[in-house]
Amino acid sequence: MSSPRKSDPILDPWEVLESRDMYSSPPWLAVAVEKVRLPDGKIIEGYHHLRMPHYVVMVAQTDDDRIIFLHQYKHGFRRACLTLPGGLVEQEESPESAAHRELLEETGYTADRWTSLASLIPHSNYECGRAHLFLARGLKKIAEPASGDLEEAHVVFVPEVELVERIRKGDIVSLSTVAALGLAHMRRE
């Protein structure tokens, strides 16, 4: 081809030719299979796409560099672990509002300095919703925790210097918790 390429096929989007829901349980989960056309013209049948709610995860850090965690059983892990506070973004709620609400509900704390760390996609191929990560500083306890979640939780404070060891030992196993802690750490320099 003598004419200049308008696009780079390695970066060109796939074209979704068909999408069919195979399982749906709103608002929690919908599993679609898509028929897609790749930039080279190849057709792929049955590529999965998982629609799941957006959620928030908050690194709530005290002035003396301790992080608020929830110690509770989580069914995805099949055991009790430490996770950062977080939860689903409700309909017609912004990620920021959800972060403020969930921090208060789950821990009883408010924060006066919020930083949006990133909005990230849990699965590179299937999507699986979106994780909105925040850093919260200037914490103040104004209530007792009252999450209304299926799981009750112990609210615990973990010194930042212990985090790597807690992850190494398996006390922290949540991918989104580690992403939020790691990104907060990277941004402090």
Next chain:
Amino acid sequence: MSSPRKSDPILDPWEVLESRDMYSSPPWLAVAVEKVRLPDGKIIEGYHHLRMPHYVVMVAQTDDDRIIFLHQYKHGFRRACLTLPGGLVEQEESPESAAHRELLEETGYTADRWTSLASLIPHSNYECGRAHLFLARGLKKIAEPASGDLEEAHVVFVPEVELVERIRKGDIVSLSTVAALGLAHMRRE
């Protein structure tokens, strides 16, 4: 109750009473709904569990502190982004072997110093497989990339000092990529 509690109901596991596959497409995805009993005796119907393959993600870092990324279209993001090398753990393959294999296939590089960073669970409620994160140092190019994946990719080197800005700009949107980068960063101190 006058007798001491043997367990803490907040940390006690839920009991799975029934599990039924609602959708299954091996080896990629199976969606089960479970009937579970909480420690307080409450019964929950229809709690989702998503069985998905284990995968590996590698922070491959050069001696001059650049990180190897793939620049490619990823359908989960619906656009081109930078992701760390990675891929699925094959049957009867260890995560370590998968990491070595995928790094070579996707980038053409081997590494002589490998560190297991963590094995993390992508979804706190539904599981969604497991992400095994590695740090690879002592890199040496021995072949051209030949991943065999649906996506071709540009292999690019991003200086570590640019990572925070790349995430802020949305060039990097993968949750597992950020978790691996962040954890590698936390462990260096």
